[in-house]
Amino acid sequence: MKALHTLMAGAVLLALAAPLALAQDAAPGGKKLYCWNEGGRKVCGDALPAHAVDSARTEISAKSGLATARVDRALTAEERVAAQEAERAARREALAEEARKRRDHAMAESYATEQDLRNSFQERIVLLEETVKASRLGIEGRRQTLLSLLRKAGEAELGNKPVSKVLAASIRNQHDELLHQQESLKQQLLERSTADQDLATALERYHALKSGRAGQG
Incomplete structure (x- = not known):
C-alpha cells in the first residue's frame, strides 16, 4: 500500500512538472526577469512597465537565475547630441x-635627401614672403584710393553738394575690399610665422620615416 502511495505521488509530481517544462521550452529564450532602479531602490519583476522602458536594467533568466543582459538607460536629447558630436569628432580625427599618414608616405617618396626637403620648404617660404609683400603693396594702394574717394566726398559736402550714389558705392566697395585684403594678409603672416616650425616638424617626421625604412631593410 505504501509503495502504491509513493508511486501515485511521483506520478502527480511528474504531471505537474511536465506542463511547466513544456512552457519554459516553448518560450523563446526562456522566461525573463527584469531588475531596475526606481526612486533609489531596486525593483524586479517578470514584466517591464512602460515607465521603466528607458531605465537601465538587468535581464535575468528565470530558469537559471543568471543575468543574460544589461541594458543602459536611454540617452536624453542633449546626451544624444553630445554622443553624435563625439562620434563625428572621432571620425574627423581618424580621417585627419x-x-x-598619406602625407608622410608621399614625403618619404618625394624627397631623396634631407636637403631636397629643405629646398622645397625654402621655396614655399620665399613664395609666402613674396605674397605678403604683394598684399602689403595692394593694401597701401587700396588705402590711398579710399582716401582719395573720401576726400572727394568731403569736398562735395563742404561745397554743399550731395555725394553721388556712384561715389558712395565706390567708397563702400573700396572699404570692403580693404578689409578683405587686411584679413588675407593676417592669414598669410600666420602661415609665414609657422613655416619654420612646419619645416622642423617635417624634418623630424622625415628622419623617423627614413630610419624606420632603414630598420625594415
Missing part, C-alpha cells in the same frame, strides 16, 4: 590621421 589617415591624411597625415
Whole structure:
C-alpha cells in the first residue's frame, strides 16, 4: 500500500512538472526577469512597465537565475547630441590621421635627401614672403584710393553738394575690399610665422620615416 502511495505521488509530481517544462521550452529564450532602479531602490519583476522602458536594467533568466543582459538607460536629447558630436569628432580625427599618414608616405617618396626637403620648404617660404609683400603693396594702394574717394566726398559736402550714389558705392566697395585684403594678409603672416616650425616638424617626421625604412631593410 505504501509503495502504491509513493508511486501515485511521483506520478502527480511528474504531471505537474511536465506542463511547466513544456512552457519554459516553448518560450523563446526562456522566461525573463527584469531588475531596475526606481526612486533609489531596486525593483524586479517578470514584466517591464512602460515607465521603466528607458531605465537601465538587468535581464535575468528565470530558469537559471543568471543575468543574460544589461541594458543602459536611454540617452536624453542633449546626451544624444553630445554622443553624435563625439562620434563625428572621432571620425574627423581618424580621417585627419589617415591624411597625415598619406602625407608622410608621399614625403618619404618625394624627397631623396634631407636637403631636397629643405629646398622645397625654402621655396614655399620665399613664395609666402613674396605674397605678403604683394598684399602689403595692394593694401597701401587700396588705402590711398579710399582716401582719395573720401576726400572727394568731403569736398562735395563742404561745397554743399550731395555725394553721388556712384561715389558712395565706390567708397563702400573700396572699404570692403580693404578689409578683405587686411584679413588675407593676417592669414598669410600666420602661415609665414609657422613655416619654420612646419619645416622642423617635417624634418623630424622625415628622419623617423627614413630610419624606420632603414630598420625594415
